[in-house]
Amino acid sequence: MDPRQFTDLNPPERILLGPGPSMIPARVTAAMSMPVIGHLDPVFLQVMDDVQVLLRYVFQTENRFTFPVSGTGSSGMETALANFIEPGDRVLVGVIGYFGERLFNIAGRYTDNVDRIDAEWGQVLDVDDIRAQLKKHKYKLLAIVHGETSAGTQQPNIKEIAAAAHEEGALLVLDAVASLGGVPVEVDAWDVDVCFSGAQKAISASPGLAPITISPRAEKVLAARKEKVHNWYLDLTEVQAYWGKERTYHHTAPIHLNYGLREALRVVAEEGLEARFACHADNARMLWEGLEELDIALLVDEPQRLNTLTTALVPPAGDANKVRSALMDDYNIEIAGGFGPLAGKIWRIGLMGHSAQRKHVALLLAALREVLAR
Ligand SMILES: *Cc1c(COP(=O)(O)O)cnc(C)c1O
Numbered sequence: 001m002d003p004r005q006f007t008d009l010n011p012p013e014r015i016l017l018g019p020g021p022s023m024i025p026a027r028v029t030a031a032m033s034m035p036v037i038g039h040l041d042p043v044f045l046q047v048m049d050d051v052q053v054l055l056r057y058v059f060q061t062e063n064r065f066t067f068p069v070s071g072t073g074s075s076g077m078e079t080a081l082a083n084f085i086e087p088g089d090r091v092l093v094g095v096i097g098y099f100g101e102r103l104f105n106i107a108g109r110y111t112d113n114v115d116r117i118d119a120e121w122g123q124v125l126d127v128d129d130i131r132a133q134l135k136k137h138k139y140k141l142l143a144i145v146h147g148e149t150s151a152g153t154q155q156p157n158i159k160e161i162a163a164a165a166h167e168e169g170a171l172l173v174l175d176a177v178a179s180l181g182g183v184p185v186e187v188d189a190w191d192v193d194v195c196f197s198g199a200q201k202a203i204s205a206s207p208g209l210a211p212i213t214i215s216p217r218a219e220k221v222l223a224a225r226k227e228k229v230h231n232w233y234l235d236l237t238e239v240q241a242y243w244g245k246e247r248t249y250h251h252t253a254p255i256h257l258n259y260g261l262r263e264a265l266r267v268v269a270e271e272g273l274e275a276r277f278a279c280h281a282d283n284a285r286m287l288w289e290g291l292e293e294l295d296i297a298l299l300v301d302e303p304q305r306l307n308t309l310t311t312a313l314v315p316p317a318g319d320a321n322k323v324r325s326a327l328m329d330d331y332n333i334e335i336a337g338g339f340g341p342l343a344g345k346i347w348r349i350g351l352m353g354h355s356a357q358r359k360h361v362a363l364l365l366a367a368l369r370e371v372l373a374r
Helices: 027-029 041-057 073-084 098-108 127-136 158-167 216-223 236-243 256-270 272-295 320-330 356-374
Strands: 065-070 091-095 113-118 141-145 169-176 193-198 209-212 308-315 347-349
Touching: 027 256, 041 065, 041 209, 041 256, 065 073, 065 158, 065 236, 065 256, 073 098, 073 141, 073 169, 073 193, 073 216, 091 098, 091 127, 098 113, 098 141, 098 169, 127 158, 141 158, 158 169, 158 216, 169 216, 209 216, 209 256, 216 236, 256 272, 272 308, 272 356, 320 347, 320 356
Parallel strands: 091 113, 091 141, 141 169, 169 193
Antiparallel strands: 065 209, 193 209, 308 347
């Protein structure tokens, strides 16, 4: 082994305008370079308490069970489904894009009875259709995606969907990975039972933590399980014993990721949720208007567009990948392409958290204008 073959690590500072990770404020990066301490050190226990208080603020909830799962956003998906599904339970999954597909895939690993309700990528689900489907069977839970990053859609009417689920005795599980911290996610006001997110999107912390919150109704369902959760690492009751008062060792919390999440949430709290949502809305509007001026159409109709992620249709003469490479090579800007049914047809432009700044939108629009003119 010749260690000289490995150069010093020197990642470029990119302008990250893709579907995540988003850019991280310098003070969050600084927080992640502080000394490591033990995961039961009183100083770290205070960090954990702070993170929980701050997470309740962004989720707009008073739920006792509110903490970050150790793992990326997908670990939040897995936690939400593993804990609330028992073998034989019937569950319903709303699929309006790739992440709905993933929820459907994960749910099928915990029970054989998974039904789905679909909308075309770029569309959202209709509350009456959901209600009608919920009446057909006895569902344990309904899982849907709030901000569908693959299509750029925001599912509206979450409060009505939650009410429909509760009328039929089902829990509502909401994927807010791409929305939390960028657009309103009102867990208590909407009466959502299980809501999870990811640290690296509109919260602008490092990837690796998945904030989750569980309603008192969901806590009861958890307590009434007949079988142990079929996933030791993500067993919410055991993890809560570490994050709650007991402080029982379960696994070593990722110390630095929690430092970073705490700092990123402190940034959100200082800015204030309302101001943050307004900032995301303003930046999205500036992007949409700028794209329209460049004759680039948007996939999603305005009322259901996701402020944190815009899907733009590649013009007939354009080559989606060439444009993306040129933006990266010549302007240091990352945007993403489409996948699944939208592969090659769209660009996905994220304006999440610290990435959502007017100067970034202005630069991207100018760069796109120049690249497309070539
Ligand atoms: C990014 C994302 C996920 C998955 O998160 P990872 O951090 O990549 O595991 C899940 N759902 C949605 C809506 C996402 O945007």
